[in-house]
Amino acid sequence: MADKGLHVRLNQQRPIPLDAVLDCGPGEMLALVGPSGAGKSTVLRCIAGLHSPQGGRITCNGAVWYDGAGGVNFPAWRRSAGMVFQSYALFPHMTAEGNVKAALGHLPAPERSARAQALLRQVNLSGLERRYPAELSGGQQQRVAVARALAREPAVLLLDEPFSAVDRSTRQKLYRELAELRKELRIPVLLVTHDLDEAALLADRLCLLHHGRTLQSGTPQEVMTRPASVEAARLVDxxxxxxxxxxxxxxxxxxxxxxxxxxxxxxxxxxxxxxxxxxxxxxxxxxxxxxxxxxxxxxxxxxxxxxxxxxxxxxxxxxxxxxxxxxxxxxxxxxxxxxxxxxxxxxxxxxxxxxxxxxxxxxxMPGEVSGGAPDTAASGTEGKNEEDDAGPAG
Amino acid sequence: MDWPALALSLRLGIFTVLLLFPIGIAAARALAWRRFRGKGLAEALITLPLVLPPTVLGFYLLVAFGGNSPLGHAFEALFGHTLVFSFSGLLVASVIVNLPFAIQPMQRAFEAIPADVREAAACSGMTPLEVLMRIELPLAWPGIVTGMALTFAHTLGEFGVVLMVGGSIPGETRTLAIAIYDRVQDFDNGAAATMSALLLAISLFALAITYVLSGRIGRRHG
CATH class of the missing domain: 2.40.50.100 (RNA polymerase II/Efflux pump adaptor protein, barrel-sandwich hybrid domain)
Known part of the structure; x- marks a missing residue:
């Protein structure tokens, strides 16, 4: 199939406006970066099938998951998308192994235990199979969540701020592990983060999202040194x-x-x-x-x-x-x-x-600046900020 | 000891629990997770039996079940007897009266399941039915058991509504609570005391089960 990888176009006005276009090839990691409230998680939820946009089209390896015009909208459980949630969302009444096995419904029952153990080994959690989520550290919970997301052999892996809930040293360790794990994955990986450094460190390409709109995509180097617009420049600090x-x-x-x-x-x-x-x-x-x-x-x-x-x-x-x-x-x-x-x-x-x-x-920056006296600055005192603020600093 | 009354009370309690199990789960899930028009009104209606005098509720049910009402008429045409002063009528009334006792603990339990846990289940490839059976019910079961135990205990003890809708027909609508009242009216305090003690024991036992079970699940999975 010529249409390999993940292709996403999303349009909607409510509840938050979306006008997003992004593509992610097999084996590629695309970081979706933007301030809080930019719509990053909503985009990810649209791909996973947890939120239905008003219009657009989502295809993965040629399979149509969502098509607003064609009336196609597969529910989450029929889309082959593995998702790691921000809070990991582990099943609290199941052990680590149980959590992974829960996502192995496509395998015959006798094979599930062995497969779950292999997946937990892959994320360095051997020996903790019998622990309940409440008995695991934040980093260990994140690893279980990753193993569970990979269990259904997804066509795309979605990571929603997977490092935001762990301390700094654990985060550095998890970065290395994810980089290692990625070498073995042949699927598109989407990472949502508000941390530009994290995105630049891990991803092959960045996609800047602001007010639900994708502003620019490119390698971290390109996006950070050659922002396509004033808006993009502000986002990359x-x-x-x-x-x-x-x-x-x-x-x-x-x-x-x-x-x-x-x-x-x-x-x-x-x-x-x-x-x-x-x-x-x-x-x-x-x-x-x-x-x-x-x-x-x-x-x-x-x-x-x-x-x-x-x-x-x-x-x-x-x-x-x-x-x-x-x-x-x-x-x-x-x-x-x-x-x-x-x-x-x-x-x-x-x-x-x-x-x-x-x-x-x-x-x-490309594009003419409309209005305003030429000598007024577009922005000046704005530092790294989390909030959406498109207005010029006064 | 009025054994037929005890048997009738137990039968009413069991049937009410069986009927309210699916109704309660469906209603509790909808109230916990969905947003829809008139949700506040729906919750108020379900809670109403908690605050309304049983006689008032009983009166309206009596009117609604009567042969002159569409419901009563339809029931009579279908089953050949009226809803009022029958076990069927008692059961319908009991289900309505127990809606808040069953639904509220269940609703709290479903509300306590994080949305992303249910979403993670869907993203793990589980069908909605599998999510219900493997994630939602196992996580919400202390609330479900609590709702069922409260329903059972409350059904055994219900007096006003039962009297209004069912009267006191031995073997048909005379429950243990009614029988106790009748015995006291007849100055048979000994029998009333025995039955009261029994009712107390059953109610206490049902509530104890609730607390023990919900306490245990809390300890095991924090």
Whole structure:
């Protein structure tokens, strides 16, 4: 069958709006990432057959599980989907082995015990077969849940925030185990998480979900360094998002000039964006370089910007510095620098600093910015936040 | 000792329990998990027998069962005798009176089963019937046993409604509770005392079973 893997299209207005498209190939792990309330779990529940969307289509290895237009909607027990719930949802009145056996209904009764034991061995739970869920630790419960999800030999494995209920050290261990286990799986694996680092660590591809809408899919590297929109950039925790205007292109020097208030920034050559277009642009905090006070260098010619330190936060060996750029109101420029560099340059709140914005790292996001003055920032002070907040920070 | 009255009471109790077992489970599951229009009204109606004077309930049942009502008429056409002053009428009344005693503990028990546990069962490939038999009933059984025991004990003790709907026909509608009343009216306090003690013992035993069983399941699986 040419239609291998999982293909999902979902549309609905209520109870929460959904407009999601995602595909996951055999053996691939796709992480569905977004803030709380973005609809990640709802998407997963639609695939499992626990929630019926208003429209769309879900196919797995060519089999239609749901088709709004065609009136197809298989109940959960007829879909070959293994699901690990956030709270694991183990059957409290059954032992670990009983839990796994409960999902082995497709095998003849005499074979179930041996198979259940093999599955528990696969998730490193040998010896705990007779324990009840209440007698197992969080990590052990999660392993039982994984073994149970794999028991029915599913065509797709769905993981709903499977690491959120365990402590940090257990989580690190479970990450390694899942990575090991994945090598043996030849099915699509969908991981729902609000933790971007976890998604980047485990998944082959990320899919960003916001307000029920899939914004962007790609490798973790792609999505995190090349967000497709301001919304996507905010979700992957890009702090420096501003708006500007394309002033023109210098084909000889192969640079595009970006106007940002009174600054004219050199950026990577993108002649297909017409001069005069208002755009959103971003720069990673690590690519804003601090000029040394004692020994100015040649690099200072690159997009120099001046401002005053408005925030200085030490985070371990590095420091997060916010700079109020001259002429740019209310939207500080963030940079991350080594703590010793900050100390040597006597960084303190209120101090005047000069920085360079590395031209290569300036990323102009596709799509024109509608409305708004070109020099107002799209976002500035928003840090990592869990809540949906599409409005610009004030 | 009025042995026919004791036999009748036990028979009424057993039949009421047998009828309310499936009715109670179906109603309790629906009330525990579904959201539908008029749910509040449905719950209020089911609870009504707890607060209504038995005579008031008995009066309405008497009217509803009478030969002049559509229900009474239909029953008479089907079975050849009236619902009132018969064991069948007593049984129907008993089922209605015991709805809150059976359904409320069951509903609490079904409500205590997490939604994701039932969903996990479906995601494990179990059919809805398998989910009911292997997950829901084993998890809810203390509540179900409690509901059944309360129903049984309450049926043995019911007085007002039985008197209104059934009267006191020996062997047909004179239950133990009615027989005790009749004996007291006849100044036969000795017989009344024996039967009262018996009723007390049976009720206590039924309730004790409930508490012992629900306590045990709680300990084993926390």
């Amino acid at each position: 890009v702090r420096n998002i501003f708006t500007g205007r394309i002033a023109g292109h210098d084909s000889a020097r192969r640079v595009t000039i970006l106007e940002w208030n009174r600054y004219r920034l050199e950026t990577p050559y993108q002649p297909r964006i017409a001069a005069g277009t208002s755009v959103a642009w971003a720069i990673p905090t690590a690519n804003v370089l601090l000029h040394r006070r004692d020994r100015p260098s040649r690099g200072e010619q690159e997009n120099p910007v001046a401002g005053r330190v408005s925030e200085f936060v030490v985070l371990g060996d590095s420091a997060s510095v916010a700079v109020d750029v001259e002429g740019i109101a209310d939207t500080p420029l963030f940079m991350t620098i080594a703590l010793h560099a900050a100390q040597r340059n006597r960084i303190a709140i209120g101090e005047q600093v000069h920085v360079s914005l590395l031209a290569e790292a300036i990323y102009i």
